[in-house]
Amino acid sequence: MRSARLGGVSSADGTGEQLAFIRETVRRAKPRAARGVVLAERRPVARVLVDKGVLSLDQYFDYAVPEAMSEDAQPGVRVRVRFGGRVGAHGRREGGALHDGFVVERRDDSDYAGPLAPLARVLSPERVLTPKLLRLCRAVADRYAGTLADVLQLAVPPRHAGAEGEPSPRPLPPPPAPEPGSWERYAHGPEFLASLAGGHAPRAVWTALPGPEWPAEIARAVAATLAGGRGALVVLPDGRAVARVDTALRALLGEGRHAVLAAEAGPQERYRRWLSVSRGSVHAAVGTRAAVFAPVRDLGLVAVWSDGDGSHGDPNAPYPHVREVALLRAAEEGAAVLLGGVSMTVEAAQLLRSGWARPLAAARETVRQVAPRVRTVTEHDQARDGAAQAARLPSVAWETAREALTRGPVLVQVPRRGYAPRLACGRCRETARCRACGGPLESPAADSALVCAWCGTEERDWHCAECGSFRLRAQVVGVRRTAEELGKAFPRVPVRTSGRDAVLATVPGTPALVLATPGAEPVAEGPGYAAALLLDGWALLNRPDLRAGEETVRRWLTAAALVRPAGEGGTVVVVAEAAARPVQALVRWDPAGHAGVELDEREELRFPPVSRMASVTGSPRAVADLLGLLRLPAGADVLGPVPVAAFGAGGAREDGAERALVRVAPGQGAALAAALKAAQIARLALRGAETVRIRVDPTDIG
Numbered sequence: 001m002r003s004a005r006l007g008g009v010s011s012a013d014g015t016g017e018q019l020a021f022i023r024e025t026v027r028r029a030k031p032r033a034a035r036g037v038v039l040a041e042r043r044p045v046a047r048v049l050v051d052k053g054v055l056s057l058d059q060y061f062d063y064a065v066p067e068a069m070s071e072d073a074q075p076g077v078r079v080r081v082r083f084g085g086r087v088g089a090h091g092r093r094e095g096g097a098l099h100d101g102f103v104v105e106r107r108d109d110s111d112y113a114g115p116l117a118p119l120a121r122v123l124s125p126e127r128v129l130t131p132k133l134l135r136l137c138r139a140v141a142d143r144y145a146g147t148l149a150d151v152l153q154l155a156v157p158p159r160h161a162g163a164e165g166e167p168s169p170r171p172l173p174p175p176p177a178p179e180p181g182s183w184e185r186y187a188h189g190p191e192f193l194a195s196l197a198g199g200h201a202p203r204a205v206w207t208a209l210p211g212p213e214w215p216a217e218i219a220r221a222v223a224a225t226l227a228g229g230r231g232a233l234v235v236l237p238d239g240r241a242v243a244r245v246d247t248a249l250r251a252l253l254g255e256g257r258h259a260v261l262a263a264e265a266g267p268q269e270r271y272r273r274w275l276s277v278s279r280g281s282v283h284a285a286v287g288t289r290a291a292v293f294a295p296v297r298d299l300g301l302v303a304v305w306s307d308g309d310g311s312h313g314d315p316n317a318p319y320p321h322v323r324e325v326a327l328l329r330a331a332e333e334g335a336a337v338l339l340g341g342v343s344m345t346v347e348a349a350q351l352l353r354s355g356w357a358r359p360l361a362a363a364r365e366t367v368r369q370v371a372p373r374v375r376t377v378t379e380h381d382q383a384r385d386g387a388a389q390a391a392r393l394p395s396v397a398w399e400t401a402r403e404a405l406t407r408g409p410v411l412v413q414v415p416r417r418g419y420a421p422r423l424a425c426g427r428c429r430e431t432a433r434c435r436a437c438g439g440p441l442e443s444p445a446a447d448s449a450l451v452c453a454w455c456g457t458e459e460r461d462w463h464c465a466e467c468g469s470f471r472l473r474a475q476v477v478g479v480r481r482t483a484e485e486l487g488k489a490f491p492r493v494p495v496r497t498s499g500r501d502a503v504l505a506t507v508p509g510t511p512a513l514v515l516a517t518p519g520a521e522p523v524a525e526g527p528g529y530a531a532a533l534l535l536d537g538w539a540l541l542n543r544p545d546l547r548a549g550e551e552t553v554r555r556w557l558t559a560a561a562l563v564r565p566a567g568e569g570g571t572v573v574v575v576a577e578a579a580a581r582p583v584q585a586l587v588r589w590d591p592a593g594h595a596g597v598e599l600d601e602r603e604e605l606r607f608p609p610v611s612r613m614a615s616v617t618g619s620p621r622a623v624a625d626l627l628g629l630l631r632l633p634a635g636a637d638v639l640g641p642v643p644v645a646a647f648g649a650g651g652a653r654e655d656g657a658e659r660a661l662v663r664v665a666p667g668q669g670a671a672l673a674a675a676l677k678a679a680q681i682a683r684l685a686l687r688g689a690e691t692v693r694i695r696v697d698p699t700d701i702g
Contacts, residue, residue: 037118040070043106046119050083050101051149058147058677060104064116073119075103076127078159080120102129102152126164128156128278132333133295139328144696145614145673145680146318154314155293163272168281172256177227178220182213186362196224196301196336203330205348206340206360207592209370210561212528214340215241218303219248221338222284226257230300230335231283235292235322237309239264240505244523245286245305261287261294289314292325302326303338308345308547308554309519310699319695323347342561342591343554346547346602347609349595361592371589372532372563372570375400376578393489397533397573404531405493405511407569409524411532412486412515413559415539425464425471434459486513498522518555521562528564530571537576537583546607546701552582553594560586608697612669614676615701617644617659618692622683626692627660629679633671636664661701672696 047060063081065073073079083099098120110116129152137151177197183189186206195202208214218234225232236242242262249258259273259282277285278295285294289312292302304312304326312322323339330337337357339348351357377394393401401410425432432441434452441450441459450459463469486495490513498504498516507514509526516522518540540552556574564570576583585594603610616623623641632638641660664672676694683692 037064038067040065040067040073042070043108044070045107045110045116046073046079046103047105047107048079048081048101048119049104049148049152050081050099051152052083052099052147058141058149062107062110062112062116064118065106066118069119069122072122072125073103073106074125074127075105075131076129077103077125078123078128079103080123082117082120102156104129104134124159124161124164126159126275128159128295130278130295133293136293136325136329136332139332140320140325141318142670143324143328143673144318144320145676145694146320150317151320154290154316154320157271157274157290158267160268160271163268163275166272168276168279169256171281171283174227174229175223175253175257178223178252181220182217183220185209185366186360188358189360192360193220193224196221197228199228199230199300201300201330201334201336203337203351203357204339204360205344205352205357206338207344207362208340208342208561209362209367210342210372210557210563210589211370211565212523214305214342215244215248216252218245218305218338218340219252221301221303222249222258222286223252225301225336226253226283228300230298231285231296232258232301232303233284233291233294233296233299234286234303234305235312235326236286236288236305237311238288238519240503240523241305242286242288243505249284249286256282258282258284258286261285261291263288289322292322292329299329299333299335301336301338302330303340306341306343306554306558307339307348308341308343308550313699319698321697321699324697341554342557343550344591344595345554346550346595346598349592349599350609353596353599359592367589369567370565372560372572373566374560374572374574374587374589376583376587377573377575378577393486393533393535394573394575397535397575398489400531400571400573401490401513401533404529404569404571405490405513407511408509408526408528408530408564409507409512409514411521411524411529411559411562412513413521413532413534413555414515414517415536425467425469430464430466432462432464486515516559518559521559523562527568528570529562530564530569532559532563532572534559534572534574534576537574537580541576541580541582547699549582550595550598553585553591556582556586557589557591606663607701611666612664612672612697613701614662614672614694614696615659615698616641616662616676616692616694617657619656619690620658622690622692623658623660626679626683629682629686630662631675631678632662633664633668633675636662636668636672638662669696 044065046063046065048063050057050061061083079101080098081101082097084097100123133155137155138148141148141151178193180190180193183193192202192204208217222232222234234245236245239262242260246260259277261270261273263270265273274294276282280297283297285291285296287294304323307323314320327337329335339351339357352359375396377396404410432450434441434457441452441462450462451457452459494512496504496507496512496514498514498520500517500520503520504522507522507524509524514522514524514529534556537552540555541548545551560572563572574583574586581594581597585591599610602608607613616626620641627638639661641658644657644659662672662676673696676696680692680694
């Protein structure tokens with residue numbers, strides 16, 4: 001039996017062939033189970049993925065299938081197995097804890113020659129892990145240097161027995177192909193829908209026009225796919241966007257043709273809807289981040305809206321991004337792709353430049369007809385403006401808001417939440433810092449004590465350590481203080497706020513000031529906002545991040561797209577340097593041009609998406625250990641490590657952390673992920689379990 005473990009040995013005298021014969025004989029030997037277990041007559045071995053999530057255990061394990069469980073223990077079902085422990089003298093498994101797992105295969109034989117532990121329990125006969133979903137999760141785990149078990153936790157929702165016991169409705173027949181509708185505004189828009197209805201797989205990057213029509217346009221793309229006899233999947237960044245597409249689908253197709261997979265539904269209801277997709281009762285799914293794994297049958301279309309939104313990046317290991325998972329899935333299942341948004345990411349621009357996807361965009365004349373007018377105000381103009389000093393609004397913005405409030409609501413985008421999230425000494429301008437940890441101090445409200453943004457310690461007796469002054473000034477003004485100041489400037493106008501504490505989905509179309517942080521802008525009922533004021537543009541543009549310009553354009557365009565067209569008086573005022581590239585992209589309403597220039601710069605710098613990159617973050621010793629064990633492909637280089645602000649479990653700040661960036665050439669991404677995974681396994685085995693956070697293709701490179 002020991003010879004069976006010598007699989008790598010070979011020699012000229014035939015020893016290698018003999019060992020191969022022995023190994024094959026052992027492998028095909030009838031499996032044995034622990035004493036007292038009656039094996040299933042057919043395929044008595046279950047290959048199980050144990051839900052451990054440990055890198056070194058990212059493999060399948062064989063278990064014996066008792067005859068009593070044989071009918072239910074089919075590939076794709078959830079099981080409970082005993083993992084760990086040992087086999088005692090009497091052939092029984094001793095010790096080891098019970099873990100959940102999935103049966104991935106039933107076999108007649110096993111690679112393990114000893115007695116197999118039996119399955120402890122079949123949790124449910126429901127086949128939730130389809131072969132296609134397993135292949136997708138394996139591909140995602142390999143791409144992001146993670147484990148299959150971790151990806152499955154993101155892909156398969158927790159079980160609810162009550163939902164599994166309910167029958168799913170019978171599927172409806174395919175609907176008729178929809179009319180192009182507002183897709184006629186785009187060059188090749190009707191042809192794209194016709195291709196979907198014909199069962200083809202077009203790939204497009206869609207630059208959506210401003211206005212409220214995009215949910216209905218997504219609904220028509222879904223309807224065309226269903227008309228062609230295939231399934232459709234739509235992934236959106238938040239529940240508000242999901243609700244808008246859900247409403248559009250109901251209006252176009254009626255009830256029963258799609259399922260909404262969003263956290264707002266609750267765990268049990270969401271699992272019930274997920275089962276209706278898995279069982280084939282509905283052929284279209286709409287949802288947030290996790291919905292990209294939804295087991296839609298015969299998938300014909302994967303649509304991702306606003307792929308640059310940070311919500312599409314999963315905060316859990318191995319940190320996959322919706323866009324990349326969607327592209328992997330479309331390639332695996334031969335589905336069409338629609339990457340859409342009012343802005344465009346550099347990754348989408350690269351897909352266009354490579355020819356992998358085609359553009360879906362409107363003519364410039366059409367863009368000018370539906371876009372609002374954009375005016376700029378520089379920070380220098382604001383500093384000289386008396387109105388700006390009194391109410392944080394330059395005269396141009398104040399006059400625009402006053403006139404627009406006679407016709408409807410005005411949106412005010414403030415980059416920071418809170419009251420005064422960053423403070424400085426009023427005399428020497430030194431940043432006000434916590435005496436406990438050195439973190440920046442902030443003011444939650446006008447009459448509250450100062451609070452540290454890092455450790456939460458209150459500071460009631462602050463004075464400047466540099467000059468001794470007790471006076472403070474706001475470096476950054478938050479949305480609550482802005483609301484307070486604008487309420488004084490427009491005393492008879494209602495003021496509504498939308499941010500992390502309370503996000504509004506919609507606001508009435510009546511005159512009001514609506515203050516929102518980026519991403520929390522509500523939709524105004526009726527024709528939209530009469531105007532929008534984009535304040536403190538420097539706070540977005542000056543962020544130390546590779547994507548600062550791209551993200552600023554996305555946030556500005558998302559807000560400006562809610563404003564009425566210029567022909568109906570819609571105006572956007574942006575407070576930022578007029579010559580800045582993102583400002584010019586907003587003025588011209590040219591997200592594709594901005595993304596193309598950003599891509600050119602990335603090519604010069606050899607940054608993603610032109611290259612493949614991974615970040616390694618942890619303590620200096622842990623990062624050094626991992627880099628020392630890393631076996632990189634030829635041409636790879638390491639940037640850093642450099643000190644960073646890292647955050648551990650529960651969001652607690654971890655000082656003293658370092659980060660290194662590992663960069664490889666295009667086409668070497670798989671080799672990079674494999675090398676990182678192997679180095680992490682070796683480090684954990686040799687040096688202990690000190691955490692190192694590995695992120696492949698991180699979106700936030702500071």
